[in-house]
Amino acid sequence: MNATRGGIKTVGIIGLACLLCFAVSNPVSAQDDVQQLKQQLEQMTREMQAVQEKLAEMEKKNEAKKEEVEEMNDRLDKAELHAATDKVAFGIEFRSRGDTLSYSDIQVAPSMLTSGLIGQTLSPADLPGMLAMMPPGVMVPDKYDATNDIILTNKFRLTMKAKVNDQLNFDGRLAAYKVFGDSSGVKFNQGSLNDVTLDGNISSLPHGDTIRLERAYFNYKKDWGRVPTNFSVGRRPGTDGPPLEYMNYSLEGGSPLATIINWQFDGASYNLGLEEVTGIPGAAFKICYGQGFEGDWGNSYALNARQPDVDDVHFGGFIATLFDNDSTSAVLNYAHAWDITDGFTGLSVMPFIVSDNGDGTFTFSQNEGGYITRLEPYTEIGDWDAASLLLRTNLTERFDKDIDLFVAGSWSHTSPSRTSENPFYKFMGQGLLNSNGELEDRDGYMIYLGAVFAMPWDARFGLEYNYGSRYWFNFSGAEDSVVASKLAVRGHVYEGYWHQPIVNDNFFATIGVRYYDYEYTGSGSPMGEPVKIDELSSLDAFNPVVDKVMDGYISLTFRY
Numbered sequence: 001m002n003a004t005r006g007g008i009k010t011v012g013i014i015g016l017a018c019l020l021c022f023a024v025s026n027p028v029s030a031q032d033d034v035q036q037l038k039q040q041l042e043q044m045t046r047e048m049q050a051v052q053e054k055l056a057e058m059e060k061k062n063e064a065k066k067e068e069v070e071e072m073n074d075r076l077d078k079a080e081l082h083a084a085t086d087k088v089a090f091g092i093e094f095r096s097r098g099d100t101l102s103y104s105d106i107q108v109a110p111s112m113l114t115s116g117l118i119g120q121t122l123s124p125a126d127l128p129g130m131l132a133m134m135p136p137g138v139m140v141p142d143k144y145d146a147t148n149d150i151i152l153t154n155k156f157r158l159t160m161k162a163k164v165n166d167q168l169n170f171d172g173r174l175a176a177y178k179v180f181g182d183s184s185g186v187k188f189n190q191g192s193l194n195d196v197t198l199d200g201n202i203s204s205l206p207h208g209d210t211i212r213l214e215r216a217y218f219n220y221k222k223d224w225g226r227v228p229t230n231f232s233v234g235r236r237p238g239t240d241g242p243p244l245e246y247m248n249y250s251l252e253g254g255s256p257l258a259t260i261i262n263w264q265f266d267g268a269s270y271n272l273g274l275e276e277v278t279g280i281p282g283a284a285f286k287i288c289y290g291q292g293f294e295g296d297w298g299n300s301y302a303l304n305a306r307q308p309d310v311d312d313v314h315f316g317g318f319i320a321t322l323f324d325n326d327s328t329s330a331v332l333n334y335a336h337a338w339d340i341t342d343g344f345t346g347l348s349v350m351p352f353i354v355s356d357n358g359d360g361t362f363t364f365s366q367n368e369g370g371y372i373t374r375l376e377p378y379t380e381i382g383d384w385d386a387a388s389l390l391l392r393t394n395l396t397e398r399f400d401k402d403i404d405l406f407v408a409g410s411w412s413h414t415s416p417s418r419t420s421e422n423p424f425y426k427f428m429g430q431g432l433l434n435s436n437g438e439l440e441d442r443d444g445y446m447i448y449l450g451a452v453f454a455m456p457w458d459a460r461f462g463l464e465y466n467y468g469s470r471y472w473f474n475f476s477g478a479e480d481s482v483v484a485s486k487l488a489v490r491g492h493v494y495e496g497y498w499h500q501p502i503v504n505d506n507f508f509a510t511i512g513v514r515y516y517d518y519e520y521t522g523s524g525s526p527m528g529e530p531v532k533i534d535e536l537s538s539l540d541a542f543n544p545v546v547d548k549v550m551d552g553y554i555s556l557t558f559r560y
Contacts, residue, residue, distance in 0.1 A: 087162050088160050088161065088162045088170075089160070089161045089162070090158060090159065090160060090161075091158070091159035091161075091559075091560065092156075092157070092158060092159075092558070092559070092560055093155075093156070093157040093159070093557065093558070093559045094154070094155070094156050094157075094557070094558045094559075095154070095155045095555055095556070095557040095558075096152070096153070096154055096555065096556050097152070097153050097154075097155070097553060097554070097555035097556075098150055098151070098152050098153075098553065098554055098555070099148075099150070099151050099153075099482050099551055099552070099553045100147075100148070100149055100150055100151075100551075100552045100553075101147065101148040101151065101482070101483065101549065101550070101551055102145075102146075102147050102549070102550040103145060103146040103147065103546055103548070103549050104145050104547060104548040104549070104550075105143055105145070105547035105548060106143065106144055106145065106146055106544050106545065106546055106547065107141035107142065107143050107533070107536050107541050107544070107545045107547065108141055108142055108144075108541050108542075108543070108544045108545065109141055109142070109538035109539070109541045109542050110137070110138055110140075110141070110142050110538060111142075112134060112135070112138055113131075113134065113138050113538050114352075114542065116130065116134065117352075117364040118352060118364050118365065118366045119363075119364065119365070119366075120363070120364055121357065121361050121362070121363045122361060122362065123360045123361045123362070124362075124427055124428075124429065126361075138538060139537050139538045139539070140537075140538065141536050141537070141538050141540075141541040141545070151179060151180075151482055152179070152180035153177065153178065153179050153180065153206055153482065154176075154177075154178055154180070155175075155176075155177045155480075156175065156176045156177070156211075157173055157174070157175045157214070158173065158174045158175075158211075159171075159172070159173050160172040160173065160174070166221070167220060167221045167222065168218065168219070168220055168221070169218070169219050170216075170217070170218050170219075171215065171216075171217060171218075171219070171237070172213070172215055172216040172217070172235075173214045173215040173216075174211050174212065174213060174214060175203040175204075175211070175212060175214040176203070176208075176209055176210060176211045176212065177203060177204070177205065177206045177207060178206055178207070178208050178209050179206045179482075182206075182208070183208035183209045183210075184208060185197055185207045185208035185210065185347075186347050186348060186349060186372050187348060187349065188348075188349045188351070188370075189348040189349060189350050189351065189543075190351075190543050190544050191525075191542075191543025191544065191545075192484060192524065192525070192543075193344075193477045193524055193525055194477060194484055194485075194524070195348055196343075196344065196346040196347065196348045196375060197346050197347045197348065198344045198345065198346030198347075198375075199264060199265070199292075199344065199345070199346070200263045200264050200265065200292070200344065200475070200477055200478055201263075201264065201477050201478045202264065203264065204239055204262075204264060204478035204479070204480060205478070205480075205481075206482065213235060214235070214239075214264065215234075215235050215236070215237050216234050216235045217232050217233060217234025217235060217236060217237070218232060218233065218234060219231070219232045220232070226276045226277050227272055227273060227274065227276070227277060228272075228273040229270065229271065229272055229273070230269075230270070230271040230273075231268075231269075231270050231271075232268060232269050232270075232271075233267075233268040234266070234268075235264070235265075235266050236255065236264075236265055236266065236267050236269070236290060237253070237254045237255050238254055238255065238256060238261060238262070238263050238264055238265050238267075238290070238478075239253065239254050239258075239262055239263065239264060239478045239479075240253025240254045240258065240262070240480070241253060241254035241255060241256050241257050241258040241261070241262065242254075242257055242258065242331065242390055242392070243257075243258070243390060243392060243406045243408065243448075243450070244258045244262075244479075246404060246406065246450060246452045246460075246462055246464075247450075247462065247464065247495070247497060248480075249460065249499040249505075249508060249510065249557075250559075255269070255286070255288070255319065256288070256317075256319065256333055256335070257319075257331065257333040257388045257390055257408065257410075258476060258479070258487060259333075259388040259390065259408045259410045259446065259448055259474065259476075259487055260333060260335055260386040260387070260388045260410055260412070260474045260475070260476075261333075261335060261386075261474070261475050261476070262474075262475070262476035262477070262478050262479045262485065262487065263292075263475045263476065263477060263478050264478050265290040265291065265292055266290065266291055267288065267289045267290030267291060268288075268289050269286055269287065269288045269289070270286065270287045271284060271285070271286040271287075272284060272285045272286070280322070280323055281323060281324060281325040282321050282323060282324025282325060282326075282329065283321060283322070283323070283324075284320070284321040285318060285319075285320050285321075286318060286319040286320075287316070287317075287318055288316060288317050288318065288319060288335075289314070289315075289316045290314070290315050290316070291312060291313065291314055291315075292313040292314075292315060292337065292340070292344070292475075293310075293312060293313035293341055293344055293345065293377065294312055295310045295311050295312050295313075295377075296312075298345065299345065299376045300376065301376075310341055310377050310378065310379065310380060311339060311380065313337065313338070313339060313340055313341055313380075314337070314338055315335055315336060315337035315338065315384075316335070316336060317333065317334045317335035317336055318333070318334055319331065319332075319333045320332045320333075327393060327394045327396070327397055328392065328393040328394070329390075329391070329392050329393075330389070330390070330391050330392075331389070331390045332387070332388070332389050332390075333387065333388045333389075333390075334385075334386070334387045335384075335385070335386050335387075336383065336384070336385050337383065337384040337385075337475075338383055339380040339382070339383065339417075340380070340381060340382065340383070340384050340432070340526060341377030341378075341379065341380055341381065342377055342378055342379045342381050342420040342421075342422050342425055342431075342526075342527060343375055343376070343377045343378070343422065343527075344375070344377065345374070345375065345376045345377070346374075346375050347372055347373070347374060347375070348372070348373060348375060349367065349370055349371070349372055349373065350367050350373050351366075351367060351543075352364055352365060352366050352367055353365045353367055353373070354423040354424040354427060355423055356421075356423040356426065362423055362426075362427045377422075378420060378421040378422040378425075379418060379419075379420045379421040379422065380417065380418070381416055381417060381418060381419070381420055381431050381432040381526070382414060382415050382416035382417040382418075382431070382432040382439075383414070383415045383417070384412070384413070384414055384415075384432075384473070384526070385412065385413040385414075385415075386410065386411065386412045386413070386473075386474060387410065387411050388408055388409070388410035388411075389408065389409050389410075390406065390407075390408040391406065391407050391408070392404070392405070392406040393405050393406075401454075402453075402454035403451060403452070403453050403454070404451065404452040405450070405451050405452075406448075406449065406450050406451075407447075407448070407449040407450075408446075408447070408448040408449070409445070409446075409447055410445065410446040410447075410448070410472075410474070411443065411444070411445050412443070412444045412445070412446075412471070412472055412473050412474060413441065413442070413443050413444075414432045414433050414441065414442045414471070414473060414526070415432075415441050416431045416432035416433070416434055416439045416440070416441070417432075417439070418431060418439070419431040419434070419437055419439070420527065425527055425528070428528065428539075430527050430528040430529075431527075431528075432526050432527075433471055433473065433526060433527075433528070433529065433530065434528070434529055435528050435529035436529075438529070442471035442473075443471060444468065444469045444470065444471035444472030444473055444490075445468075445469050445472060446466060446467065446468040446469070446472050446474070446487065447466065447467050448464070448465075448466040448487065449464070449465055449466070450462060450463060450464035450465070451463050455498070457500065457501075458501050459498060459499060459500045459501070460498070460499045461496075461497070461498050461499075462495075462496065462497050462498075462499075463495070463496050464493075464494075464495045464496075465492070465493070465494055465495075466486060466487060466489070466492075466493050467491070467492050467493075468487075468488070468489050468490045468491065468523070469490065470490055470519070470520050470530050470532075471490075471530060472488075472490055473488075473524075473525075473526055474487065474488055474524075476488045476524070477524055481551075482551075483514075483516065483549050483551050484516070484523065484524060484546075485523075485524055486514065486516065488523050488524035489516060489518060489523045489524075490518065490519055490520035490521075490522070490523045490530055491516070491517050491518040491519035491520065491523070492516075492517040492519070493514065493515065493516050493517070494514070494515045494517075495512065495513070495514040495515070496512060496513055497510060497511065497512030497513075498510065498511050498512065505559065506558065506559055506560050507556070507557070507558050507559075508556075508557055508559075509554070509555070509556050509557075510553075510554065510555045510557065511553070511554045511555075512552075512553055512554075513550070513551065513552045513553070514550075514551045514553075515548070515549070515550055515551075516546070516548060516549040516550075516551070517547075517548050518533055518546055518547055518548070519532065519533060520532055520533065521533060521536070521540060521545055533545060533547050
């Protein structure tokens with residue numbers, strides 16, 4: 001028993017000794033463990049702080065995204081409400097422009113000749129005898145220059161679009177175009193169609209602050225097998241057609257080629273999309289119809305038993321897109337007008353009035369009061385044909401150069417049927433590009449080409465040139481110009497311009513210069529034989545005849 005107790009005691013003493021030895025022999029190891037634990041705790045603390053910072057950052061981002069989503073939802077709700085309640089989408093174009101004009105070598109009949117005619121009653125056969133009694137120099141026109149240092153204009157357009165579905169939509173445009181400080185809407189007539197306020201140019205040239213209907217038509221689309229079609233009726237998009245989009249810094253503005261028709265009119269069209277059936281990119285064929293004059297509405301001879309031979313003027317034609325792959329295109333446009341008249345219904349202030357006395361004599365009267373005259377056609381003078389081929393391309397894909405090139409060749413043909421019964425034209429024996437009672441067919445041509453280059457600051461720089469021959473005649477009287485349609489010129493026109501975006505394409509500036517060099521009289525008019533300007537007599541210059549014009553311009557345009 002004592003031995004057992006002694007053994008147990010011995011074992012306990014030995015174990016206690018071992019523990020003491022262990023405790024005494026490892027003091028450094030314990031300190032290391034404590035230090036390591038401290039470091040681990042500090043590391044964990046830093047990591048927890050980083051996690052907390054990331055969580056806080058994520059919460060901020062989530063809050064921002066939540067606000068963004070809420071804002072987008074609000075905007076979408078407004079857009080959906082707008083789409084549900086508004087049937088028409090509107091767009092605005094507003095331009096302010098300044099032109100400085102310099103006319104050189106204007107020719108006009110001497111005042112002795114014109115004043116000698118005023119108050120006289122005579123026949124065309126009496127004219128040589130009257131001229132023989134005047135001084136020798138009376139048949140030589142006076143020559144002078146004229147300038148307008150600055151003419152400022154505002155042009156406003158409000159576009160309207162309404163889409164019922166993929167088959168039916170409406171397009172329209174209201175417009176006003178005015179000169180600063182003038183809203184009379186009627187000009188003093190100096191022998192140009194641009195001096196007459198008429199249906200074809202009513203909202204395309206400056207005519208005051210009245211807002212007018214420039215375009216309004218519907219499009220009804222239907223697929224016939226693999227051929228998509230489009231039928232449209234209304235006030236046609238007949239102005240600013242190709243290739244004027246380069247000069248206007250815009251998309252194509254109209255349907256007919258501006259080289260032969262730049263004119264406001266009412267009519268219809270039927271378009272066939274032929275790309276799928278022919279395999280030719282962009283191939284299409286459009287049949288067009290228009291009416292340029294209504295004979296039995298508002299005229300002095302409307303519903304009158306003694307009507308002159310003036311019926312409605314109709315024209316038709318086609319526009320064939322031969323190829324269009326978005327970088328290169330070829331378009332052919334043909335038009336024919338039946339029985340065009342010796343004028344249009346419109347308003348103007350005539351410098352003098354010629355009256356037909358019905359016995360072969362005519363009386364000339366001065367319009368001393370500056371009274372406005374309602375003009376109207378007197379006679380159907382013949383038919384007109386015109387065709388134009390336009391080629392356009394961009395060189396980016398082929399030469400890695402953002403350069404637009406275009407060239408258009410155009411032809412016109414007139415077939416006169418009779419001379420005019422308008423007293424003034426009758427006195428001069430004038431008809432469709434004929435004078436002195438002649439009725440000869442005439443052929444004219446016009447070439448128009450240009451290049452537009454990409455420039456620094458996203459600008460575009462364009463150079464253009466066109467030439468019209470002696471008997472060239474088109475309907476481009478609605479071309480936007482305070483001088484005259486350049487594409488109607490019988491002679492040369494040179495132009496350069498720079499388009500500079502300021503706020504994308506929504507706000508841009510344009511600066512340019514255009515130089516007219518006329519070779520023949522009557523540009524843009526169907527009446528009378530064109531006479532070489534270097535060979536004018538005073539009888540060719542009852543109205544001022546312009547030789548050369550320099551037009552420098554600068555504009556700011558808002559488009560949205």
